[in-house]
Amino acid sequence: MRLPGDQEQRERRSDPGRPASGSGAAGAPVASEPSNTADRDNAAERAAAAADFCRRAEALYYDGEPAAAVGLAQRAFELAPESAATVDFCAWLFSNSGCHGAAAAAYEKLLYLKPGWAAGHRHASGAYALVGDLDRAIHHALRASELEPHSLEFALHAGSLHIEAGRFHGALGCFARAVAIAPDDPAVLRPLSTAALGAGDHERAVETALRALRLAPEHAVNAHHATEVLLRCGRFDSAAELIAAALARNGADPIGFRLLSAAHMQAGRPEAALAAIDRAVALAPANAEYHQHRGNLLYRLAQFDEAAAAFAQAAQLEPDNPAPKRSQLTVLFDSGRFREALAVGGDLIRTAPDNEEYAQAVMTVLSRRFETLEGDYLVLGEKCAAPVRATPCPRLSAAATTQCRVILALIIRETRTRFGDSILGYGWALLEPIMHILMLSLVFAVLMHGRPPIGNQFFIFYYTGIIPYHIFVHTSSSMTYAVSANTALLQLPLVSTFDVIIARGLLELVTDIVVAAILLAGFTAAGLGGCPRDFAGVAAAVVAVWLFACGCGFVNAVVNAFAKSWDKIWAQLTRILYFCSGIFYVPAMMPDWIRNRLAWNPVLQAVDWFRASFFADYAPPWLDRVYLVGVAGLVLVVGLTLERGLRRCLFEPA
């Protein structure tokens, strides 16, 4: 029955300009007549059926079966969409049963039937807002407010929808209208201030919020609102003052303390913020957010243990919220409690398995834990409480003993390292000067026929010259490199630059004495004669020249640290000394003016001291033992002072 009629309607719609009385189409209107009549009859029937459904739906709804009621109402709505009573009932039932989409459709239908119905627009707006269609919700809300400009509720509703949609300028208009209706109502002023804040008009926002507070200071919500607005405007100190004043009136306000804490924190006073949140937590211990905030503050104050406890509390209050667990993880990690951090990390991943950032954080903890010793140094896990021991203050004698020990160790080490690579080792240190002296004395013995200037043998004569010279050259040169060759050793606190320098000097002295003894023994064995006349004198000469060499050696070591080529210059100087020190001649052979100058040479003095003690018949008038000792002492003081004073600059640690 309906199909032909529908077809008819479609046809009519397809060509609305066609005259109804057209001859070619005469049959059509006629054919439609019975159909329309039938529709009218059916409409009446359907309305009756729909009314019946509605009654049954209402009964079901009150019986506590809203689902079944909605089903019936939907059938009624389909049956009689033109019946205002049916649609009105359906809209009411849909919205009360939570079917806001259907309710919105029903209100649209009703508004079609009853245009200009302000309350209907308001209802439709509410239904659309609940299904999330803010555009239509706002449209209807504005319409409702326009139709009834004096309704405070309609204006407020439209304004809050605008805020929800983020259209703050529109919201400002709506709330301005609301304020015009009720100028002294804080409940109207507060949203106006929020809208102004959103629109970026901070002045107006603050002014309005403060006005609301002035109108009803006894209501905490006004103080809260004003504080929040001030905080959002960046006026942290004003916010703190304001909320503190409100808290002075009413101290049992956890939200107030929470806001005070926020204000203090933003103003950079974490300690005060912590005190405030402590109060808030005391007033409302079950609020997880307060514990979370408190944990953040403690973390900022670096009270890790307390912060971890606060986050743990927050996590316990809200087991499904991953945020406190995430914070707890950070605190535990930063304070090195990796084991606990891992446990919390596991919990975190269970709570929020799909969060990539959380997984990353737990991975960091894991990898860090593997980096630590714990795995391999487990035995050290429990803290070893070391007993307090009294370490006696070292005595001077102990310090001297230590230094002797160090120098001795250095000498032993030196003997091993000087010729470390060769099989003969230290033997080379002895052999080399022995060969040198033997070769040269042989050359002199062959070249200079006849008697040497003193004694009978060239060997002995040359020997008495070269030994003091060698002691001087070997000692002073070897000490030059002592610091640079032992940089690594100087990193040992017990080893000082003095130790390494003097150790080398002592080793050279010992070496040269051994060489001298071996040679002398050899000469005696070979029948060349030559036991020294005065052993003590010879020893004194050796000591004197060695002290002079040590002084020069210390100066060299210091100078060489600052002028790297000093060792080359020193090598040239010692070569010149070879010719100036009367080694292969006696100063008596020189002209007076040369001898007078050569006599200033401490090495020549040393050689002559040595010879004067060695040979019975040699007593040069220019020999001045006090001069040599004096010069040696002077140079030694200078060298030791330089070493001591510049000790810190002598070497760059490796």
Next chain:
Amino acid sequence: MIVLDRVSKAYRATGGRRIILDNASATFEAGHNYGILGGNGAGKSTLIRLLAGSELPDRGTIRRRGRVSFPLGFGGTFHGALSGRENAAFLARIYGAPVRATLDFVADFAELGDYFTMPVNTYSAGMRARLAFAACLAIEFDIYLIDEVTEVGDQHFRRKCAAAFRARMATADIILASHNPQTLRQYCDRAALLAGGALSLYDDVSAALGRHHRMLQEAG
């Protein structure tokens, strides 16, 4: 006990002097294990070397009571031409430890086998480190200085080190520079914080860690 008395130390670095310590005074008391905290480049390693005496301060004095070790595992004093044995003997002589006993300990501990009597030049890096650890543990120091606990050798050697070290810690103190809070908590009961040329001591490791953390936050 190590006492720093108005100690200053600075380096010439690119872009001016880098100050490690500026007129800093502090006392590391005997009977406590100290952890040294400091940001990257604050000079933790330099401080350890100053305490060890490997480096001298620019001004001020550092007094040590008791035998202070060279930084643990530091093999820089070894002479390449000398054998491991000779190097160890040298250290024993320097510190006045019985040479024979020390050598026995090192030979047993470092597990170098025949290499013990061969020149250190022929050693691998791992062998050198083992020798250095063994020598440091062989000599009974009163204070051990550790710059970042280094991982040496295989699992087996590390365990052995840990055990020996624990035995030492019963009679010796440690001063440990590390940026790892876990390690510091594990070994130390006190802490020193090195920052901006100042050295501040804390009786509580947690407090020092907290302060350090805050400074890092403020810097970052």
